[in-house]
Amino acid sequence: PRIVVLVSGSGTNLQALIDATREREFPGDIVAVGCNRPDAFGLERAKQAGIETFTVDHTRFDSREGFDAALRAEIVRHSPDVVVLAGFMRILTADFVRAFHGLMLNIHPSLLPHYTGLNTHQRVLDAGDSKHGVSIHFVTEDLDGGPVIAQAEVPVESGDSAASLARKVQEKEHLLYPIVLRWFCEGRLRLVDDQVCFDGQP
Numbered sequence: 001p002r003i004v005v006l007v008s009g010s011g012t013n014l015q016a017l018i019d020a021t022r023e024r025e026f027p028g029d030i031v032a033v034g035c036n037r038p039d040a041f042g043l044e045r046a047k048q049a050g051i052e053t054f055t056v057d058h059t060r061f062d063s064r065e066g067f068d069a070a071l072r073a074e075i076v077r078h079s080p081d082v083v084v085l086a087g088f089m090r091i092l093t094a095d096f097v098r099a100f101h102g103l104m105l106n107i108h109p110s111l112l113p114h115y116t117g118l119n120t121h122q123r124v125l126d127a128g129d130s131k132h133g134v135s136i137h138f139v140t141e142d143l144d145g146g147p148v149i150a151q152a153e154v155p156v157e158s159g160d161s162a163a164s165l166a167r168k169v170q171e172k173e174h175l176l177y178p179i180v181l182r183w184f185c186e187g188r189l190r191l192v193d194d195q196v197c198f199d200g201q202p
């Protein structure tokens with residue numbers, strides 16, 4: 001399978017995916033990395049790995065529709081079998097999401113359905129929760145609300161700050177995303193009637 005990864009920032013998840021897909025028996029290839037910010041370090045990581053990149057700068061568009069159409073055209077040029085959002089920080093239009101239905105994955109730093117949106121680490125602390133974590137889900141029109149594929153938990157300990165929680169959660173992210181992408185590339189993971197099927201089982 002051909003993988004396109006979209007990033008907006010530092011790209012530590014992208015790096016974990018590059019490293020995993022470079023292992024000889026990985027069943028897919030990252031064929032391109034796309035980004036909405038020309039200065040994102042994620043682009044640098046892709047270039048260093050010899051992966052093609054494209055940038056669609058959202059500040060050059062005056063509508064979400066225009067941006068999404070341009071982004072979609074760039075993605076489609078690479079004929080991906082799966083689109084992986086790895087810290088891609090733009091809200092996508094319904095049309096865009098529908099175009100990649102069942103073929104687009106996202107990672108979100110919370111135990112969904114809790115804490116969609118931003119600042120999840122601080123919100124977990126403020127709520128006094130005892131556990132936190134990361135979720136990987138299929139992208140649907142529901143922001144951070146698509147069917148969850150896998151989660152990893154971390155304990156919230158006394159003395160934790162938003163920064164320490166972010167570090168703990170990211171460690172799990174870097175382990176979990178390559179595993180889930182491998183499942184998808186092996187054809188074990190499918191979205192059927194908006195339900196996650198693993199090895200043919202709901």
Ligand code: GRF
Nearest residue numbers: 009010011012013087108109
């Ligand atoms: C991750 O925490 C991810 O869960 C969130 O954005 C962050 C991206 O980090 N959606 P990085 O760019 O992969 O380092």
